[in-house]
Amino acid sequence: MSFFHERFLHKCRRGIHKHPFCKLPIMMFYYIVMVFYMPFFLLFHNLIKVTGMVLALLLYILSCSFCAPFLNIAQAAFMTSVETIEETEVLEDEYTGESAENVYFAGDPATLTDEEVDHLTVDDASMAKEAGGYSMDEILSNAEYSVSATVATQNYGFHKGDWNLILVNKQHPIPEDYTFTLGNITGYLKCDERIIPDLMDMLKQAKNDGISLEICSPYRTHVHQVELFQKKINRFMNKGYSYLEAYRLSSQAVTVPGSSEHEIGLALDIYAPDYKQLNAGFGDTEEGKWLAEHCAEYGFILRYPLGKEEITGIEFEPWHFRYVGKAAAKIITENEITLEEFVLIYDL
Secondary structure: OOHHHHHHHHHHHHHHHHOHHHHHHHHHHHHHHHHHHHHHHHHHHOHHHHHHHHHHHHHHHHHOHHHHHHHHHHHHHHHHHHHHHHHHHHHHHHOOOOOOEEEOOOOOOOOOOHHHHHOOOOOOOOEOOOOOOEEHHHHHOOOOOOOOHHHHOOOOOOOOOOHHHOOOEOOEOOOOOOEEEEEEEEOOEEEEHHHHHHHHHHHHHHHHOOOOOEEEOOOOOHHHHHHHHHHHHHHHHHOOOOHHHHHHHHHHHOOOOOOOHHHHOOEEEEEEOOEOOEOHHHHHOHHHHHHHHHHHHHOEEEEEOOOOHHHHOOOOEEEEEEEOOHHHHHHHHHOOOOHHHHHHHOOO
8 A cells, every 4th residue: 555545544544533523524535535546546556567458459449340441531531631732733723824625534433333333322412512603694794705616506416426415424434535625604614615605595594584593613623523522432431431332322422533524514513692502402493493494495404313313323413414415405305314315315
């Protein structure tokens, strides 16, 4: 027994002897002190043993399989930070000069089989806006908008190799030799130059009909798409999924990098000033209903409609619109089919 303990016990006994009526409080005080004192006393005199036990326990925990998801989260967080830095550098270089012809490489975006990704579902349909959007008035008042005379000429025939009918999805990544010219919508918003005339006409008509729209995330760099996909993976991993499970679920909500229509400048995300959420609820808004009804008149289609998830491989996205040209858009919309089905029917 320690010297402190002996002295403290001796003083407590003397206190009880002098003040018998305080016996109970003194005894309670003694036991309370001992409860806190004894663990520290044992720890101090067995420091080496305790340290060894803690290190052994830590090593065991790190080697266990149930610790893998947490290690994956840390790794994913690190990779996201690196990709964010790389993307910032790319965007700084890309948006400081004039638009130029760009070649995009499909790379190696997928590690799952078609059967694995086609039968997955996800209940988290909401995706936060990754960059600030531009209102309809800001876009229409943009003085920088221009398009070449050759772009304004429309070809409504359906032929293999038509730029506006290219099918891009998990099973059909962006061709390595695919090129297009970026056109400026307004501010930092860019897209394929050839879709801008019809886009402007659609926005003008929406304004005439009293519909207010905002556009965000038209053209994206490959690096930007990688970042968005990684963020979605991180969200699922934070819910306890393994990396592979998170990858599979993320591919249902966010297009796998290298197979996104945003990367070829033919897709737009559109929402309303009063509903700036990229989720299924946008389809019930006045703006969402107007777009679904009129977008085909200007060559756009609702790319991922409700009830077609098994065909598109992507959940319902009432905010995502893809340009295919007026003739194709009319057929796709009136027959309630997807671009995948249209390409198959017309053997494109």
